[in-house]
Amino acid sequence: MNGKLNASRLALGLIKDGMTIGIGSGSTVEVFLNLLGERIRNEGIVVYGIPSSYQAMLSAIKNGIKIVDLLEMEPEICIDGADQVDSRLNCIKGGGAAMTREKIIAFASKKVVIIVDESKLSEKLTIHVPVEVLPFAYGFVLRELSKICKPSLREGKGKVGPIITDNGNFILDCDFGVLENPEEVENKLKTIPGVIETGIFPSKIIDAVIVGNKKGARVIDRKI
Ligand code: 5RP
Numbered sequence: 001m002n003g004k005l006n007a008s009r010l011a012l013g014l015i016k017d018g019m020t021i022g023i024g025s026g027s028t029v030e031v032f033l034n035l036l037g038e039r040i041r042n043e044g045i046v047v048y049g050i051p052s053s054y055q056a057m058l059s060a061i062k063n064g065i066k067i068v069d070l071l072e073m074e075p076e077i078c079i080d081g082a083d084q085v086d087s088r089l090n091c092i093k094g095g096g097a098a099m100t101r102e103k104i105i106a107f108a109s110k111k112v113v114i115i116v117d118e119s120k121l122s123e124k125l126t127i128h129v130p131v132e133v134l135p136f137a138y139g140f141v142l143r144e145l146s147k148i149c150k151p152s153l154r155e156g157k158g159k160v161g162p163i164i165t166d167n168g169n170f171i172l173d174c175d176f177g178v179l180e181n182p183e184e185v186e187n188k189l190k191t192i193p194g195v196i197e198t199g200i201f202p203s204k205i206i207d208a209v210i211v212g213n214k215k216g217a218r219v220i221d222r223k224i
Helices: 002-012 027-043 054-062 099-108 135-146 182-189
Strands: 020-023 048-051 077-080 112-117 129-133 150-153 170-175 195-198 208-212 217-221
Touching: 002 027, 002 112, 002 208, 002 217, 020 099, 027 054, 027 077, 027 112, 048 054, 077 099, 099 129, 099 195, 129 135, 129 182, 135 150, 135 170, 182 195
Parallel strands: 020 048, 020 077, 077 112, 112 208
Antiparallel strands: 129 170, 129 195, 150 170, 208 217
16 A cells, blocks of 8 residues: 555655646556645645546545546546556556546647555566457457457456446457567557557656655656
8 A cells, every 4th residue: 555655655746736737547546646636635626527437426526526528638647557567657547447547538648657565666568458349249259359368257246247338248268378569569459440549658658667665755757
């Protein structure tokens, strides 16, 4: 928890009165939103937010952030978590099945800052890649994916059968082993009809990663 808290504290300094922010999802973002809520209450600042999931929306409302739509506002900064970050700042996201809206918001934002605890750092990306799939296309996409990786349908906890995303779709968690070239895999996945989005966030859309640990936090800026 300390790592998430310290990363969130550092990210909090990036938020200014009147800003519109893109809001990612997950437990680290939740910590960040709770801190931002304290600032809103104590300092009386106004923050507008575009949430990437129902979880993010509920937490943002609870913390006094004014919810707006991409039609009205362009986020100045997007704050999001990640499941794994490699040494070039490529990320895998979607542990909370929210990566489709997260990616739209990231692309729509002027700046993207990822907040993680140290355990998320890895030299290379190695964890399963979540792929959001239109249920109608499931059988076809499963066969196509099986040619290039080991896909498995994500099952619900507290619900029988597949989990259904906030967009009404399935998630296939895909084992590619070590991802040597994340952007190439991302491009290949996006050519399959029925694939809505993937959890690969190439480093080119990430401006900085804030890494927290027990003692504090540091910023890693993208170099290329
Ligand atoms: C949700 C995400 C989250 O950002 C990611 O899973 C990290 O979550 P947490 O901060 O709880 O570890 O991509 O789809």
